[in-house]
Amino acid sequence: MKQSIRIASGQGFWGDLQTAPVDQVRKGPVDYMMMDFLAEVTMSILQKQKMKDPKLGYAKDLVPLFEEILPDIVQKNIKVITNGGGVNPIACREAIFAVAKKLGIKNLKIGIVLGDDILGKIDALASKGIALDNMETKEKLASIRSKVISANVYFGAMPIVEALRQGAQIVITGRTTDTGLTLAPMIHEFGWSINDWDKLASGTVAGHILECGGQASGGNFSRDWKEIPDIAHIGFPIAEAHPDGTMIITKHEKTGGLVSSSTVKEQLLYEIGDPKDYITPDCIADFTTIQLKDIATNRVEVRGVKGRAATEFYKVSMSYADGFTAFGTLTYAWPDALEKASTADEILRLRLADLKLEFEEIRTEFLGFNSCFGPLAENSNELNEVVMRVGVRGHDKQSIDRFSKELAPLILTGPPSVTGFAGGRPKPSEVIAYWPALIPKSAVTPNVVVEEA
């Protein structure tokens, strides 16, 4: 058994720093790289893409990325684990096999995890008494059933462990917990038992630290943010994991950013609920047991993590279409910038009321600094400018479309010294609402397929 493995974070969200995963495999030793691509609404976007073209529905950025890193990871035997398969891990695998062929790389093993997509099984599940009602609001699924766009089960680390066991160099999953991507290699390498809750919780904590990329190594850091060295060339975090569940959070040498107990603490606190109950399909981690210690520059030790038995359920993430929004902005310049913007907002609302349009909400916010005054903006104690940002939401598409035509006229028929409409009329976009539910683990089975080409 290895005494230590290095797991690198390569991507904190779809659209994150493009150079980060390349740096992670080139700037120092790593054994694994995990990349999180899926936010809650991402699955619905991918599901829509797949409906238009059955070859789409995965994170397409993976293709140019693998064109760049595939030779590195093959040569160094770095295993890559990502949930970027979205709603179409098969198509994602084929695209990466095509990259391998193009680069002349042979005997590449790719594992995929299927079975999380239950969109086509919702009614069959309902007939078996699995209702998928909203776990937070307790609303019945029937209230939105006809509008559902995507439905995916969050699998944990275990299907990935199976793919690694079968020798996969790359593992592509659909909806998998972010933490499972990091926990899986630890279970695989250290042979942790599936009910060794403390160790599974330790790996889960490592996963939470890595899942948002640079947010653990100096990015979006509220304490002494000006002191972070060379953040332009930030090194993404790396977990050096040990068989006993302890780990060191670090980053490659000669990269920017900072790993300290403070940067790690901020990430540990990010988007959590009750810290004693961090629930995943693999275990329940107790964040109040985590012990951190700065042991050297850019090296933080994590130990002491306690866990409890996993629940009998998987979480299901569903999305459904729920109306439309549109946003528009106008910029008002000094003098009386805020008063002008406020007045424009009042005028706009009167006109919208005259038109008897139906909205569930109209919201106006005021933003801005120096687009009108350039360098002169620095010297003013008064507001140089205010950007009026108006948003509307509703189920009546015609009302939303009509709103889009009411913003530009304010330029010639409202308060003076106004600009910033070059982008044209606001474009309505669909609201994709989120519907969390629970499903008994016995009702779904992950399907792991490892192929070589």
Added chain:
Amino acid sequence: MKVQLIQIAHARSGDKGDTGNVGVIARKPEYYPFLEKYLTVDRVKEHFAGICLGKVERFELPNLGALNFLLHEALGGGGTRSLKNDAQGKTLSSVMLRMQLEINETILL
């Protein structure tokens, strides 16, 4: 003495649907008891008046010298439904850190 929270703490915030989460971390271990004592649910609820429309929950993480707050109904519906510029609550941390606290003890800053 009067203390602005940013002098004794740092913070990070994010979203879960329409609920914002704000983690508040003591800048030094000795500041944590003051956070526990003065950064109460009621004080936070009062500070976020007009922003957080639902209840406030607080969880303690003494091991990290930190508190985690959940601000319910704070994100204009959350996700793609929200009309807020900051629909994901990323700046709720700044709003929290601007809070003024009146404390009875003397803190060495």
